[in-house]
Amino acid sequence: MIDKTLAGKVAYITGAARGQGRSHALALAGAGADIVAVDACANTKFSGYDMAAPEDLAETARLVEAAGGKVLTAQVDVRDLEGQQRAVTDAIARFGRLDIVVANAGVCNWGRLWEISAAQFAETIDVNLTGVWNTVRATVPAMIDAGNGGSIMTISSSAGVKAPPGCGHYAASKFGVVGLTKSLAIELGEYGIRVNTLLPYGTNTPLGNDTSMYKMFEEHPSYVYSYTPTLLKTDGLVEPEEISQVVVWLAGDGAGVITGAQIPVEKGFLAR
Ligand SMILES: NC(=O)c1ccc[n+]([C@@H]2O[C@H](COP(=O)([O-])OP(=O)(O)OC[C@H]3O[C@@H](n4cnc5c(N)ncnc54)[C@H](O)[C@@H]3O)[C@@H](O)[C@H]2O)c1
Numbered sequence: 001m002i003d004k005t006l007a008g009k010v011a012y013i014t015g016a017a018r019g020q021g022r023s024h025a026l027a028l029a030g031a032g033a034d035i036v037a038v039d040a041c042a043n044t045k046f047s048g049y050d051m052a053a054p055e056d057l058a059e060t061a062r063l064v065e066a067a068g069g070k071v072l073t074a075q076v077d078v079r080d081l082e083g084q085q086r087a088v089t090d091a092i093a094r095f096g097r098l099d100i101v102v103a104n105a106g107v108c109n110w111g112r113l114w115e116i117s118a119a120q121f122a123e124t125i126d127v128n129l130t131g132v133w134n135t136v137r138a139t140v141p142a143m144i145d146a147g148n149g150g151s152i153m154t155i156s157s158s159a160g161v162k163a164p165p166g167c168g169h170y171a172a173s174k175f176g177v178v179g180l181t182k183s184l185a186i187e188l189g190e191y192g193i194r195v196n197t198l199l200p201y202g203t204n205t206p207l208g209n210d211t212s213m214y215k216m217f218e219e220h221p222s223y224v225y226s227y228t229p230t231l232l233k234t235d236g237l238v239e240p241e242e243i244s245q246v247v248v249w250l251a252g253d254g255a256g257v258i259t260g261a262q263i264p265v266e267k268g269f270l271a272r
Helices: 019-030 054-066 081-095 118-146 168-191 213-219 221-226 240-251
Strands: 010-014 034-039 071-075 100-103 150-155 193-200 262-265
Touching (some): 010 118, 019 034, 019 054, 019 100, 034 081, 081 118, 118 150, 118 193, 168 193, 213 221
Parallel strands (some): 010 034, 010 100, 100 150, 150 193, 193 262
């Protein structure tokens, strides 16, 4: 029997159309939470892989419902603060409360810091860092109003604590997410809202399998030393479902004493 430890709680997840976001939506629904699934479902300019499509977001909703969960979808770009605020208003109207937030939407693209364009730098910071702040700005007031405490998770990256070459703008955005999350954890402690960052490394999603990174390794072979194998099961990437188990744990009372933490979910890459 599945343990419905999150029954009665409502989870807002960005980047939920596929990849880690969809996996987190399904796992949180499996634990009993109602789901608000947000995704732009539109391509960005600089990533070497396609973003999700509207059908992907619809498929996330179908999978949640097929598993017996309730779901509300919103096709919103995380760069659109008012759009996220509307999604939160709709979520409160439908489900009455908000307890869990997974600020997961993100993009990756490649290039050396002095060679990328201002537009490429800005897009990465806008989606990965300002997008997370927009999610915080849109969701936290509703969580405080509900008065039930809660759990916010931001998805940074191993690149948010150990900066690699070839994507310094991505690293800057993800370091920013770690700093934002630490400050937020301090500010929200008195409301009983826990705030933690997850640090994935290579994960089996379209972002994690982006082959456009190989051009950079061809041009700058020494960069590969910053992308070392992990300690565990070095033959493959982490599966999104493995990270979702940590998300469900952090969302629930079992992690009730954990806040302001950076949690590696990367098979030990950061330990080396
Ligand atoms: N896959 C990895 O190897 C890896 C490693 C470290 C960190 N991460 C982080 O994990 C998070 C999830 O990525 P993933 O691996 O599932 O990749 P993914 O590309 O499969 O999923 C990202 C999702 O975010 C959506 N999205 C992109 N830009 C958006 C925007 N502006 N507004 C709303 N939605 C948007 C996409 O449509 C997609 O559905 C990201 O923040 C990423 O930086 C991934």
